[in-house]
Amino acid sequence: MGQLNANIVAVGDELLVGQVVDTNSSYLAAELTRMGVTVSYSLTVSDDLEVIQSAMVDGMDRCGLTLVTGGLGPTPDDLTREAAAALAGSSLTVNPKILNSLKDHFKTLGRTVPRGSEQVARVPGGFEILPNSKGTAPGLWHKGQNGSVVVLLPGVPHEMKAIFSDHVIPRIMQIKGRTEIVQRTLKAAGIGETVLQAEIESINHLLEPALRIAYLPGAYGVRVRLTISGRNAGERIDAAEQCIRAKLGTVIFGQDDDTLESVLGEMLRIRGMTIAVAESCTGGMVLNQLTNVSGSSRYVLGGVIAYSNQVKQHQLNVDADTLRQFGAVSEPAAVQMAEGVRACLGSDIGLSVTGIAGPSGGTADKPVGLVWIGYSDVHESWAVKHQFGLDRDRNKQKSVVAALNLVRHSLLKHSGHEQETE
Amino acid sequence: MGQLNANIVAVGDELLVGQVVDTNSSYLAAELTRMGVTVSYSLTVSDDLEVIQSAMVDGMDRCGLTLVTGGLGPTPDDLTREAAAALAGSSLTVNPKILNSLKDHFKTLGRTVPRGSEQVARVPGGFEILPNSKGTAPGLWHKGQNGSVVVLLPGVPHEMKAIFSDHVIPRIMQIKGRTEIVQRTLKAAGIGETVLQAEIESINHLLEPALRIAYLPGAYGVRVRLTISGRNAGERIDAAEQCIRAKLGTVIFGQDDDTLESVLGEMLRIRGMTIAVAESCTGGMVLNQLTNVSGSSRYVLGGVIAYSNQVKQHQLNVDADTLRQFGAVSEPAAVQMAEGVRACLGSDIGLSVTGIAGPSGGTADKPVGLVWIGYSDVHESWAVKHQFGLDRDRNKQKSVVAALNLVRHSLLKHSGHEQETE
Structure with a gap:
């Protein structure tokens, strides 16, 4: 078949009142994309029999594959099974095998089957059963007269994922045949x-036309997603990556599951170096981010959160005169905070952040969003200035990225890798 | 008009390949529901001009209100503006006012407008501009010939939320007319x-049957959402709230936009007290949370993040013998950390967290998820033990909630308000 288009239907009032964020659809979208299936659209509908049925009919008209999540539970508002029977022009009958496994399931829990739970054993005619290794409601698979397939999956994420991995992926691969689609x-x-986009566009002539590039900005930097399909997709994406990395150099800190803190952590670990952080306006967010990595206690000694000037003076040995003359948000204060936390905690690297996160506290000289980041190691101490925007949360996030990225660049420089492309 | 139905369209390939989880749609769904607007369906479509236009046309046919998020950025794959012009049978023209504010925006950042960015100043004819206080791309509002409204919002969540709150909510309330639906x-x-649900169900006979109650568990506690519609909804929800608060007492820390850190901050501010925190396993997350409140510098002095035992000894004066005999995750270590940070930073209250966040580092004696929280003030010092689960992120979150909540209860106790219901 080669080209296969899919759509995803999420069923549930709880999604349409905003009570629950739908993570199933993005999980399925990512899995389908990975398999080379194009997701044309994704729809969320209420627990309404006719609406669910009509979403299935539309989906089967438009796409070769329709994945429906939710509405397979035991309560009266679970109507996906009924809608499926109407779609197939069949009715629901109790499947003895599912009923037995249901009884076994509750027996293991030391309980009898709760009233209503046997609903999940009712199967619409024309549907094949996809066993659920993590729960009671099975998945269901139906191939329509036009060859289009509809798959019903429970809404509970870990059950949905288990059925999808165990039974749906192998069946889709059979329909589709393996086309190579690679993403990085x-x-x-x-x-x-x-700016990132302009840089990459300037080497457009070096990249093959079939390469698709998406730019995804986020709180923790910009992601560049490369997609190539067809023959030798793996080698071709390697070539594209090499060109882009050669152009961008150390602006690229990692790929796929890498985070700034995991990459920096690995660099510190390899070098056998430790870090300590003095934070003012970020209030612990830099250290929180650094220590989100399991095993970070090997290179993070800790730090001092110095919100008040007294703490800056007494815990970090920042000079009272400096604070008086230049203020807490200043180059010399940032440098002394970095030096102070390094000296007091005995780390190889001292990092500091001092700024005005906002929304209050800004002046004409020192507006909201002004942030100094200080760095100190055995060779040198210095600080750099940033001017971010007006939003407190964003200023904290941007300060964290800038601080972690500054240490990363400093480590690269000292290793003589500032121009490395790997 | 009274009854108003809405649909939500999220635009972006990144959503259909599963790279980004769409949180905008559930945010909008929750807000609309709160206003008494029924969300009929929610759709995610790709960055395709015709598909976006057709989603808008369908939406306006079926519902009185269509909210579109995404595709308003400056890059060539941002096509929502073009689709809107096609929908309204108009064309795009540069709006000088937006262009100027764009220039101002980049000027503040000390930069010129990057090439391409001026795209966001192009406005489709027939659309009104909804200013964006958090970024450059404005929202857009259009009323079709059938009276149905389509609203375009940027996909960046904090920008989308700002425009929605500032400009869309007031306009929807005008269309809708105020039916009395009150939520708290x-x-x-x-x-x-x-347990919370069982407690409230035990006073079910005191609550009116028309009251709807939803239980929403989250990382930062459980939210109980009350909804009442019809006559005197305001007074009736007050009565329901009073009953529930009388039953639950100080378990309820606040309502609506309150956060644990804003409530605690206000308590400290009123009492003129200061706090300092010593964190181990939470790695700065407690302080980060505390300082998310603007103006928190009035009561947060700062703290020490003591990941290593040396830092615990030297910066917090934790006894070396204590660490040797009981370990860093122990009652005496937690107490000494709280006392140490209070003494060293000179605060009224010292708070400490020491534990094993996991996934590694657990032992039979001290399994992953074991957390001691220490408290110290002028009257007393003590610590409480928690046993959380296996997930690192959740353990950090739960520790933060437990730590902030412990200080809140201690302040209530000292004020003799432990049983207060206000």
């Missing part, structure tokens, strides 16, 4: 989306 | 969803 996401920090 | 969300900490 490069992650950049310290560069805006527009 | 009570926020609880230190209690599980099931």
Whole structure:
């Protein structure tokens, strides 16, 4: 078949009142994309028999594959099974095998089958059963007269994922045949989306026309997603990645599951170096991010959150005169905070952040969003200035990215890898 | 008009390949539901001009309100603006006012407008501009010939939310007319969803049958959402709230936009007290949370993040013998950390967290998820033990909630308000 288009239907009032964020659809979208199936659209509908049925009919008209999640539970508002029977022009009958496994399931829990739960054993005619290794409601598979397939999956994420991996993926691969589609996401920090895009567009002639590039800005930098399909997709994406990395250099900090903190952590671990952080306006967010990596206690000694000037003086040995003359948000204060936390905690690297996160506290000289980031190691101490925007949360996030990225660049420089492309 | 139906269209290939989970749609669904607007369906479509246009046309046919998020950025794959012009049978023209504010925006950042960015100043004819206080791309509002409204919002969540709150909500309330639907969300900490539900069900006979109650567990406690519609909805929800608060007491820490850190901050501010925190396993997350409140510098002095035992000894004066005999995750270590940070930073209250966040580092004696929280003030020092689960992120979150909630209860106790219901 080769080209296969899919649509995803999420069923549930709880999604349409905004009570639950639908993560199933994006999981299925990612899995389908990985398999080379194009997801044309994704729809969320209420627990309404006719609406569910009509979404299935539309889906089967438009796409070769329709994945429906939710509405397979035991309560009266679970109507996907009924809608499926109407779609297939069949009725629901109790499947003895499912009923027995249901009884076994509750027996293991030391309980009898709760009233209503046997609903999940009712199967619409014309549907094949996809066993559920993690729960009671099975998945269901139906091939329509036009060859289009509809698959019903429970809404509970871990049950949905189990059935999808165990039974749906192998069946889709059979329908589809293996086409090679390869995706890779490069992650950049310290560069805006527009500039990044211009840089990559300037080497457009070096990249093959079939390469698709998407730019995805986020709180923790910009992601560049590369997609190539067809023959030798793996080698071709390697070539594209090499060109882009050669152009962008150390702006790219990692790929796919890498995070700035995991990459920096690995660099510190390899070098056998430790870090300590003095934070003012970020209030612990830099250290929180650094220590989100399991095993980070090997290279993070800790730090001092110095919100008040007294703490800056007494815990970090920042000079009272400096604070008086230049203020807490200043180059010399940032440098002394970095030096102070390194000296007090005995780390190889001292990092500091001091700024005005906002929304209050800004002045004409020192507006909201002004942030100094300080760095200190055995060789040198210095600080760099940033001017971010007006939003407190964003200013904290941007300060964290800038701080972690600054240490990464400093480590690269000292290793003579500033121009490395790997 | 009274009854108003809405649909939500999320635009973006990144959503259909599963790279980004769409949180905008559930945010909008929740807000619309709160306003008494029924969300009929929610659709995610790709960055395709015709598909976006057709989603808008369908939406306006079926519902009085269509909210479109995404595709308003400056890059060539941002096509929502073009689709809107096609829908309205108009064309795009540069709006000088938006262009100027764009230039101002980049000027503040000390930069010129990057090439391509001026795209966001192009406005489709027939659309009104909804200013964006958080970014460059404005929202857009259009009323079709059938009276149905389509609203375009940027996909960046904090920008989308700002425009929605500032400009869309007031306009929807005008269209809709005020039907009395009142919602109130009570926020609880230190209690599980099931126990909370059982407590409220035990006073069911005191609550009116028309009251709808939803239980929404989250990382930062459980929210109890009350909904009442019809006559005197405001007074009736007050009565329901009073009953529930009388039953639950200080388990309820606030309502609606309150957060644990804003409530605690206000308590400290009123009492003129200061706090300092010593964190181990939470790695700065407690302080980060505390300092998310603007103006928190008035009561947060700062803290020490003591990941290593040396830092615990030297910066917090934790006894080396204590660490040797009981370990860093122990009652005496937690108490000494709280006392140490209070003494060293000179705060009224010292708070400490030490535990094993996991996934590694657990032992038979001290399994992953074991967390000690220490407290110290002028009257007393003590620590409490928690046993959380296996997930690192959740353990950090739960520790933060437990730590902030512990200080809140201690302040209530000292004020003799432990049984207060206000």
